[in-house]
Amino acid sequence: xxxxxxxxxxxxxxxxxxxxxxxxxxxxxxxxxxxxxxxxxxxxxxxxxxxxxxxxxxxxxxxxxxxxxxxxxxxxxxxxxxxxxxxxxxxxxxxxxxxxxxxxxxxxxxxxxxxxxx
Numbered sequence: 001x002x003x004x005x006x007x008x009x010x011x012x013x014x015x016x017x018x019x020x021x022x023x024x025x026x027x028x029x030x031x032x033x034x035x036x037x038x039x040x041x042x043x044x045x046x047x048x049x050x051x052x053x054x055x056x057x058x059x060x061x062x063x064x065x066x067x068x069x070x071x072x073x074x075x076x077x078x079x080x081x082x083x084x085x086x087x088x089x090x091x092x093x094x095x096x097x098x099x100x101x102x103x104x105x106x107x108x109x110x111x112x113x114x115x116x117x118x
Contacts, residue, residue: 005030005084005098006077007054008067009042012090016073017043017064020050025084027096027110030054034086035094035107042088074104 005025008018024030033054037045045055050062067073070087077085077097084098086107094107 003029003084004082005086006073006080006082007034007042007046008073008085008087009039009046010070010087010089014069016067016070016087017046018067018073018076018085018087019046019048019062019064020080020082021054022051022058023053025082026099027084027107028114030084031086031094031096031107032111034088035111037088037094039088039092 002023003025005021006018007021007030008016010016021030034042046064048057048061049064051057065076067076073087074097082098084096087095087104089095095104096107096110097104
């Protein structure tokens with residue numbers, strides 16, 4: 001079984017470009033791969049379209065999806081059969097939601113907490 005996720009980047013106009021990622025969508029998987037990326041690297045990653053895992057696009061390439069706002073992105077996630085969603089905001093901070101929780105949380109803080117739990 002795979003853990004599905006969305007990966008999004010918030011644009012300056014408030015829209016969100018996002019893609020689907022099929023495998024390892026939990027914070028210590030996809031999240032750990034994303035947390036060190038700046039907005040430029042995230043934009044290049046998302047531009048590749050949907051992916052099997054971070055950096056491995058599906059073939060043939062699939063187009064990116066666009067949500068009109070962060071709220072619309074959240075709505076797409078909640079109805080999209082994904083377990084997690086990630087977003088790099090306009091300030092370059094990675095956020096995540098999912099895993100049965102409501103709201104958006106700092107990915108860096110979650111990964112720090114996950115290390116302490118191990």
